[in-house]
Amino acid sequence: MTETRDGKAASDMLAVDFCGMDFATPLVLLSGCVGFGEEYTRVAGFSNRDVGAVCLKGTTLEPRLGNPPHRVCETPMGMLNAIGLQNPGVRHVVEEILPGLDFSETRFIANVSGSTVEEYAEVTRIFDDSPIDAIEINISCPNVKEGGVAFGNDPDMSARVVEVCRAATRKPLITKLSPNQTDIAENARRCIEAGTDAFAVINTLMGMAIDIESRTPVIGNNQGGLSGPAIKPVALLKVHQVYQVCRGHGIPIIGQGGVASAEDALEFLIAGASAVGVGTALFYDPLVCPRINEGIRAYLQRHGLSEVGQLTGTLVLND
Amino acid sequence: MKHRASIFVEEAAILSHEACPGEQYILRLQAPRTAARARAGAFVHLQCDALLPMRRPLSIMRADAGAGWIELLYRVVGAGTRRLAQRRPGERLSVLGPIGRPFTLHDSHPRPLLIGGGVGIPPMIFLAQEIHQKNHRKLPGRTQPWHPLLLAGSETPFPFKPRPSQILIPSLPPEVIAAIPLMEDWGIPSRLASGQGFPGCHDGYVTELARLWLAALDETALAEVEIFACGPHPMLAACARLAREFGRPCQVSLEEFMACAVGGCAGCTVAVRTPRGPAMQRVCVDGPVFDAETVFR
Ligand SMILES: Cc1cc2nc3c(=O)[nH]c(=O)nc-3n(C[C@H](O)[C@H](O)[C@H](O)COP(=O)(O)OP(=O)(O)OC[C@H]3O[C@@H](n4cnc5c(N)ncnc54)[C@H](O)[C@@H]3O)c2cc1C
Ligand SMILES: Cc1cc2nc3c(=O)[nH]c(=O)nc-3n(C[C@H](O)[C@H](O)[C@H](O)COP(=O)(O)O)c2cc1C
Ligand code: FES
Numbered sequence: 001m002t003e004t005r006d007g008k009a010a011s012d013m014l015a016v017d018f019c020g021m022d023f024a025t026p027l028v029l030l031s032g033c034v035g036f037g038e039e040y041t042r043v044a045g046f047s048n049r050d051v052g053a054v055c056l057k058g059t060t061l062e063p064r065l066g067n068p069p070h071r072v073c074e075t076p077m078g079m080l081n082a083i084g085l086q087n088p089g090v091r092h093v094v095e096e097i098l099p100g101l102d103f104s105e106t107r108f109i110a111n112v113s114g115s116t117v118e119e120y121a122e123v124t125r126i127f128d129d130s131p132i133d134a135i136e137i138n139i140s141c142p143n144v145k146e147g148g149v150a151f152g153n154d155p156d157m158s159a160r161v162v163e164v165c166r167a168a169t170r171k172p173l174i175t176k177l178s179p180n181q182t183d184i185a186e187n188a189r190r191c192i193e194a195g196t197d198a199f200a201v202i203n204t205l206m207g208m209a210i211d212i213e214s215r216t217p218v219i220g221n222n223q224g225g226l227s228g229p230a231i232k233p234v235a236l237l238k239v240h241q242v243y244q245v246c247r248g249h250g251i252p253i254i255g256q257g258g259v260a261s262a263e264d265a266l267e268f269l270i271a272g273a274s275a276v277g278v279g280t281a282l283f284y285d286p287l288v289c290p291r292i293n294e295g296i297r298a299y300l301q302r303h304g305l306s307e308v309g310q311l312t313g314t315l316v317l318n319d
Numbered sequence: 320m321k322h323r324a325s326i327f328v329e330e331a332a333i334l335s336h337e338a339c340p341g342e343q344y345i346l347r348l349q350a351p352r353t354a355a356r357a358r359a360g361a362f363v364h365l366q367c368d369a370l371l372p373m374r375r376p377l378s379i380m381r382a383d384a385g386a387g388w389i390e391l392l393y394r395v396v397g398a399g400t401r402r403l404a405q406r407r408p409g410e411r412l413s414v415l416g417p418i419g420r421p422f423t424l425h426d427s428h429p430r431p432l433l434i435g436g437g438v439g440i441p442p443m444i445f446l447a448q449e450i451h452q453k454n455h456r457k458l459p460g461r462t463q464p465w466h467p468l469l470l471a472g473s474e475t476p477f478p479f480k481p482r483p484s485q486i487l488i489p490s491l492p493p494e495v496i497a498a499i500p501l502m503e504d505w506g507i508p509s510r511l512a513s514g515q516g517f518p519g520c521h522d523g524y525v526t527e528l529a530r531l532w533l534a535a536l537d538e539t540a541l542a543e544v545e546i547f548a549c550g551p552h553p554m555l556a557a558c559a560r561l562a563r564e565f566g567r568p569c570q571v572s573l574e575e576f577m578a579c580a581v582g583g584c585a586g587c588t589v590a591v592r593t594p595r596g597p598a599m600q601r602v603c604v605d606g607p608v609f610d611a612e613t614v615f616r
Pocket of ligand 3: 576577578579580581582583584585586587588601602603604
């Protein structure tokens, strides 16, 4: 095992303490991209051990069938999705799926959605009574009729959801913020007051693709969430803005949106993220995470840094 | 549930890339791990070009586990396939495969009827290859236990040069004699259909040929039939109707837009009926092959 100048093992350089959870690396597999945690183990060479945490698919109180096809389509350097929160319901997840997950490999984070404030609270309470490591509340899903982004765009509603979920769990609570709002920093401030432990920034941007022959939207749900490299600049700015609010409170951020390389991940860390999400990039390269880890490690060594946390928020703004 | 490492990422060298009529291409790739595990009905998820953010799913048409190659047949329809068509032998493509639940042959149904439409023909070629290999595996006391028929339809020119068949099929019109050369080489009867008036082809839908053939079978032979189909949605719906009418089981291979192709995103689902009620199942890993009865009604 290689050692850095201050004697730290190279594998530890990537370790991150995130809200008291030990992440083996700063990478987090993002909600909706890896099912309920095991789907990608079909791919030879893929391992959940390569990431610090895995966010499970958005989960609601009752099962949901989700949206009609098409649910995904390619767009310039990205994709649209409108899955519609297809999931088997929180009880099934807790009783049938969590017992099958190997918690020695990584940390598993639940992703909670709802149509009412009460539903968010109830799903959170059920996850609280489970082995899940942390709870991410998705107040930014653009693909369901009620709830989701409707809560996330309104700071009062966002704070309400955080408050009731906070009351329902003692596990680390991560609030996933929407980029589809006017003042993300103000929203973040309110969520911190309401008791969030961390943020995930950002969820997808709302978008549309049109089939010019049929003159209909390509996506069955008409509109969908845009992800992938196309949204990276937007995501970086949002992380930077939310970090200005968080830094004084010691509230960490999972930066995300279009990360596909070590360079992308480093940009997010420098902008203020403590961990970095990888979603859409997996679809192109299922083995991208070990390569990102390698690239971050090489960068740290090149810059004489002993741990990845030293990079967080080191952005130097131009005068 | 733990899924085993059954899908591989391979940097596959292009061995050959043949242009066929109708903007169709046959692509042979050196992908030994995929070739070793490939089954008829399975597909690969391909990086067509570094500038496109998503992969494209294409069925495996043939695989040679010994030589380590797989062969695909595709038609240029948009940006991905257009860029793929520009790739040259010697270049490498990232292949993710083999993916999906394949077709299942049942010993109780040794008269498989294979129906392929357009770029749905490739998995039928692969299934015919599997049947051919089963027939030629040396089993003491048993010769040629499988009696397949392959029917293919296309509105663009076929990607192979049809050949007059040497194999007689008494229940089909005598003027319908165009066959797939590879099937002739394997001794498997095949016939073609098209609305474009191609010589030797049935002038109409491929399912019309299927009906003629099914209707002429005696009860014992009919009971041995299982239908396997891949092609455009209306063709699959017609196959499902035929299967119901003749009381035969039918497996269909479906298509849907995909993102991950390994079961992670739920982007590729179709509505199916299950014993526990309606469900949305993923074409990539729950399919692409489904029981027609659960999808069409
Ligand atoms: C399991 C499976 C097996 C397939 N096998 C074959 C095959 O053997 N030969 C062949 O020619 N085609 C096959 N297809 C269809 C092929 O994937 C599409 O024609 C191709 O993705 C079109 O990409 P494009 O960029 O050229 O077209 P565009 O229309 O520009 O594609 C835009 C987007 O839509 C998606 N898309 C468009 N049409 C389809 C489609 N029919 N199915 C899935 N996604 C689509 C593309 O993946 C892409 O993300 C298969 C599809 C599936 C799901
Ligand atoms: C197919 C798909 C499904 C998603 N489902 C969810 C979800 O259920 N809950 C959620 O909070 N975010 C969901 N997201 C958003 C991602 O978790 C992530 O925030 C976003 O895609 C940006 O990151 P990326 O560009 O790396 O994919 C989904 C994204 C995609 C592409
Ligand atoms: S394409 Fe992602 S689940 Fe099928």
